[in-house]
Amino acid sequence: MHAQVGIIGAGPAGLLLGHLLHLKGIDSVIVENRSQDYVIDRVRAGVLEQGTVDLMIQMGVGARLQREGLRHEGLYISFSGRRHHIDLAELTGGKAITVYGQNEVVKDLIDARIATGRPVYFEAANVSVHDIDSPRPKIRFQKDGRNQEIACDFIAGCDGFHGICRPSIPEGSIKIYEREYPFGWLGILAEAAPSSEELVYTYHERGFALFSMRSPKITRLYFQVPPAEDIGNWSDDAIWDEMLIRMTTRDGWKPNTGRILQKGVTPMRSFVAEPMRYGRMFLAGDAAHIVPPTGAKGLNLAAADVMVLAQAFARFYQQNSTQLLDQYSDICLRRVWKAQRFSWWMTSTLHRFPGETEFDYRRQLADLDYLIGSRAAMTSLAENYVGLPMDVPLV
Numbered sequence: 001m002h003a004q005v006g007i008i009g010a011g012p013a014g015l016l017l018g019h020l021l022h023l024k025g026i027d028s029v030i031v032e033n034r035s036q037d038y039v040i041d042r043v044r045a046g047v048l049e050q051g052t053v054d055l056m057i058q059m060g061v062g063a064r065l066q067r068e069g070l071r072h073e074g075l076y077i078s079f080s081g082r083r084h085h086i087d088l089a090e091l092t093g094g095k096a097i098t099v100y101g102q103n104e105v106v107k108d109l110i111d112a113r114i115a116t117g118r119p120v121y122f123e124a125a126n127v128s129v130h131d132i133d134s135p136r137p138k139i140r141f142q143k144d145g146r147n148q149e150i151a152c153d154f155i156a157g158c159d160g161f162h163g164i165c166r167p168s169i170p171e172g173s174i175k176i177y178e179r180e181y182p183f184g185w186l187g188i189l190a191e192a193a194p195s196s197e198e199l200v201y202t203y204h205e206r207g208f209a210l211f212s213m214r215s216p217k218i219t220r221l222y223f224q225v226p227p228a229e230d231i232g233n234w235s236d237d238a239i240w241d242e243m244l245i246r247m248t249t250r251d252g253w254k255p256n257t258g259r260i261l262q263k264g265v266t267p268m269r270s271f272v273a274e275p276m277r278y279g280r281m282f283l284a285g286d287a288a289h290i291v292p293p294t295g296a297k298g299l300n301l302a303a304a305d306v307m308v309l310a311q312a313f314a315r316f317y318q319q320n321s322t323q324l325l326d327q328y329s330d331i332c333l334r335r336v337w338k339a340q341r342f343s344w345w346m347t348s349t350l351h352r353f354p355g356e357t358e359f360d361y362r363r364q365l366a367d368l369d370y371l372i373g374s375r376a377a378m379t380s381l382a383e384n385y386v387g388l389p390m391d392v393p394l395v
């Protein structure tokens, strides 16, 4: 087999890239090690920036997103028992975020991929990359017990944080910047109508909590726990007790409770690999960087990366220029680091750190009090939250 671009991973990064390339007349093969159902059912993030929504619409894959996505023009920051509204749209000249599960994005993109008739292999075993610093890099894998090889012009490593692309780069050719946080999030999906139309980020003396949703019938909630917390230690009743303690405000607002459909604990880290390229292999999305989920940036950063990468491949095939490919890593990393800064700031401001002093606690409360009292501070949060401007034209 031959492909202009071999894409490893059918998450948001790989699928968006595949479709952007299709629209530009560039052929690709997508190779994914999990099954189609697994990729679609996996519960992940759910906040799309304005630019990500615009991208989906302009790519022609936004119809269901426009119908079913929940547009939010604001959010709440809650502390000391009070919720404070931040009007994202008013502070950013009309921008908003849209709540639409990552798994819904992935489902729409898989449907679009299949409709193009271009190849996507699920359940590919032992995926590996070869000769990535040569003009003819290769992807090898096994499908239904048969060995397959794809000779490519380029490889896009869109295989997430635990993928094989980044580790295939020789040590010394890539530098890692990393921070682990001394906590994780316990998250649930509950059969309960959201009791607020907008997200509520809570700073509580027992730790962070977040109220979110997936649909008019499904609530998504999180709270801060120790990083290696065993979900087996938490009965459904204990989870609800803790959610309600942290989230209930003095005016009596609290999440509606209901049957817990899914629960799990996720660790939190900040991670950047530089540069996002080795030879003819380009890393995009979680394969190159991870942000803690507090800023809701992971999926949106993946979308921004592949927009740049698709333009760069188009410039190569249409104008025989490697200029944008050569700039790919630098262009993406400027945005990645700003998202890292914002995600770190949201995380530090809203979580309790083990070993912190009473001074730290008071200072953090003052930070939040300053935020909700200053239009400048709220504007800074709002413009980062709805998403900084994209670096290249949408499609």
Ligand code: APR
Binding pocket: 008, 009, 010, 011, 012, 013, 014, 031, 032, 033, 034, 039, 044, 045, 102, 127, 158, 159, 160, 161, 162, 163, 164, 284, 285, 286, 287, 297, 298, 299, 300, 302
């Ligand atoms: N071979 C093939 N595919 C692989 C391999 C491998 N060795 N390892 C991982 N994959 C697949 C995963 O199964 C997954 O479907 O690569 C895909 C990577 O997708 P994501 O982890 O979703 O990463 P990405 O597409 O970069 O999306 C960015 O935003 O909300 C955040 O962290 C969240 O998933 C997220 C992301």
Ligand code: PHB
Binding pocket: 044, 045, 046, 047, 199, 210, 212, 213, 220, 293, 294, 295, 296
């Ligand atoms: C979610 O709905 O899953 C979600 C929302 C906001 C975040 C993180 C996760 O910051």
